[in-house]
Amino acid sequence: MSSDYITFTIGKKKNIALIAHDNEKPKLISWCQENKEILSRHNLCGTGTTARMIADQAGLRVKAYNSGPLGGDQQIGAKIVEGQIDFVVFFSDPLTAQPHDPDVKALMRIAQVYDIPMAINKATADFMLNSRLMSDTYDHEVINFQKNVQERAKSL
Numbered sequence: 677m678s679s680d681y682i683t684f685t686i687g688k689k690k691n692i693a694l695i696a697h698d699n700e701k702p703k704l705i706s707w708c709q710e711n712k713e714i715l716s717r718h719n720l721c722g723t724g725t726t727a728r729m730i731a732d733q734a735g736l737r738v739k740a741y742n743s744g745p746l747g748g749d750q751q752i753g754a755k756i757v758e759g760q761i762d763f764v765v766f767f768s769d770p771l772t773a774q775p776h777d778p779d780v781k782a783l784m785r786i787a788q789v790y791d792i793p794m795a796i797n798k799a800t801a802d803f804m805l806n807s808r809l810m811s812d813t814y815d816h817e818v819i820n821f822q823k824n825v826q827e828r829a830k831s832l
């Protein structure tokens with residue numbers, strides 16, 4: 677019988693998604709500048725505008741998805757589902773309404789479902805990046821989606 681959870685290993689080189697709402701972009705860019713040496717050892721991606729600004733201002737290679745309001749958060753969520761994102765730094769703006777708030781919530785929810793570490797501000801990002809796990813592998817337990825589909829299909 678298959679278990680409810682399956683183990684995934686996050687490798688030493690992490691696939692990191694970088695995202696910031698407009699008012700938070702300066703903070704994320706300076707955090708990337710401060711941590712350029714560590715970040716450059718990993719694969720970076722981000723929502724469109726954030727990725728472009730980090731590449732231009734911090735000199736890091738960052739694969740750009742669409743801009744957040746045009747589906748970028750959803751693209752990154754889909755990559756989490758496909759097991760292609762290990763770690764998210766998302767400086768969301770707690771004081772400004774976003775037109776794509778449902779997408780933002782969906783990304784946060786799917787990161788929780790797949791047990792993906794997500795830093796929501798500079799302090800969490802500092803703690804995460806300085807964790808010894810950043811330079812090590814990490815086994816985490818993720819819901820067994822195949823079993824989940826089989827059981828749901830049988831029950832409906």
Ligand SMILES: O=C(CO)COP(=O)(O)O
Pocket residue numbers: 695696697698722723724725726727742743744745748749780
């Ligand atoms: O809106 C965002 C995240 O929800 C960020 O999108 P941009 O990086 O394109 O500004």
